[in-house]
Amino acid sequence: MTKIESKRGIFALMVAHCAGMVDLVALPVWVGTLIAHYHFDPQQAGGLATLFLIGAAGASIFFAPRFNRIHVKFAAIFGFGLAGLAFIISGMNTSFPILAGLHFAGGIAAGTALSVTHGTMGHAVNPHRIFGIAGLAIGIFGVLFLGGTPGLIEKFGGSTMFFILAGVMLAATLACLLFFPKPTRTVDFDNYENIKNLPPLGRPVWFCMVGVALLAMTQAMTLSFYERIGLERGFTRDMVTMALVIYGIVTIFPAPLAALLQNRVSVTAIIAFGPIFQAIFSLLTTHTHNYMVFALAGPFMAFTILFVHTFAFGLLARLDPTGRAVAGTPAMLMVGAAIAPFISGTLVKFISFEAIGYACCVAVAAQVYLFSQTRKAVLSGTALPKSVIKDEPVPFA
Numbered sequence: 001m002t003k004i005e006s007k008r009g010i011f012a013l014m015v016a017h018c019a020g021m022v023d024l025v026a027l028p029v030w031v032g033t034l035i036a037h038y039h040f041d042p043q044q045a046g047g048l049a050t051l052f053l054i055g056a057a058g059a060s061i062f063f064a065p066r067f068n069r070i071h072v073k074f075a076a077i078f079g080f081g082l083a084g085l086a087f088i089i090s091g092m093n094t095s096f097p098i099l100a101g102l103h104f105a106g107g108i109a110a111g112t113a114l115s116v117t118h119g120t121m122g123h124a125v126n127p128h129r130i131f132g133i134a135g136l137a138i139g140i141f142g143v144l145f146l147g148g149t150p151g152l153i154e155k156f157g158g159s160t161m162f163f164i165l166a167g168v169m170l171a172a173t174l175a176c177l178l179f180f181p182k183p184t185r186t187v188d189f190d191n192y193e194n195i196k197n198l199p200p201l202g203r204p205v206w207f208c209m210v211g212v213a214l215l216a217m218t219q220a221m222t223l224s225f226y227e228r229i230g231l232e233r234g235f236t237r238d239m240v241t242m243a244l245v246i247y248g249i250v251t252i253f254p255a256p257l258a259a260l261l262q263n264r265v266s267v268t269a270i271i272a273f274g275p276i277f278q279a280i281f282s283l284l285t286t287h288t289h290n291y292m293v294f295a296l297a298g299p300f301m302a303f304t305i306l307f308v309h310t311f312a313f314g315l316l317a318r319l320d321p322t323g324r325a326v327a328g329t330p331a332m333l334m335v336g337a338a339i340a341p342f343i344s345g346t347l348v349k350f351i352s353f354e355a356i357g358y359a360c361c362v363a364v365a366a367q368v369y370l371f372s373q374t375r376k377a378v379l380s381g382t383a384l385p386k387s388v389i390k391d392e393p394v395p396f397a
Contacts, residue, residue, distance in 0.1 A: 009181030020114025037158025046345030055107025079113025135255020217336030
């Protein structure tokens with residue numbers, strides 16, 4: 001089987017990461033299309049996206065603790081394949097109840113595949129670097145998706161979005177079928193009982209995991225209505241599309257930059273203080289009527305989550321060398337992101353777009369506290385685990 005660090009292994013993980021994390025790129029187009037072409041109100045449109053993310057989060061919560069007991073390649077292939085099928089059927093329907101069921105089922109399938117993808121990344125020689133490369137891939141994918149999809153939807157109709165998403169999932173299915181890698185590092189367990197009786201994750205790990213969930217929630221609360229905010233502010237469709245293209249371009253840089261800075265900056269300082277920029281950029285996005293501020297604030301929110309999360313991923317891979325914590329990455333990201341579109345839709349429906357910015361500030365305050373607790377434990381040495389990886393030290397920057 002292909003090794004993680006080989007070109008084919010990295011390619012498969014990059015494609016799988018892009019497909020599983022498609023919501024990070026597609027949410028503004030996704031929710032905007034459901035409102036403009038399917039004529040759902042903001043709460044309904046946000047609710048459909050939420051159902052997909054809840055399904056993904058639930059699958060990850062179920063499979064992450066079982067990562068060492070399942071055939072990860074088969075899980076990736078069938079997960080992405082079933083998600084692609086769910087999106088194809090979604091493109092053929094306009095009924096809200098049917099779309100709701102398909103979104104939930106598609107989320108379960110995609111979340112299963114993404115969970116084993118991230119768990120496999122966690123068993124690389126350098127998980128931080130592999131996740132950084134995957135972040136670069138989703139940045140390039142974001143430019144292509146956000147640059148091309150809105151025009152295709154305008155030309156061919158709202159169902160086009162679902163068929164494009166299906167194509168992304170099926171591409172990941174093929175990549176995983178051909179090249180999905182095996183873990184580079186071997187987990188040293190004597191028997192099944194050792195796997196079943198792994199020690200529970202420590203409090204510093206849980207603080208970091210919940211912090212990542214809130215990081216994703218803050219991002220998704222603003223991003224899911226980014227397109228609608230721009231149109232409501234009086235910007236033209238072409239101006240909003242250009243802002244989305246800028247968004248995609250900006251997402252190319254944070255993950256590789258984080259990979260380059262891995263041993264040059266304090267990991268714990270990045271995760272503890274980086275989220276503050278989310279609050280700043282969310283307030284700018286939801287309150288400004290200036291196009292340049294709007295076109296830059298949204299993309300730099302994406303920069304923040306991708307940069308901070310790359311460091312958080314690498315840290316979690318070292319705090320828990322078994323891979324369970326990083327296998328739960330989809331759960332962390334999507335539990336937070338899952339409730340975000342519905343919350344934002346409700347805030348918009350009953351209050352205003354500005355309310356999203358204030359809610360994000362509250363979420364950021366909680367993030368800073370949680371990540372600071374992990375930082376304190378790491379700096380004091382109490383978070384250091386006993387490595388269960390053969391001949392593998394557990395370094396901390």
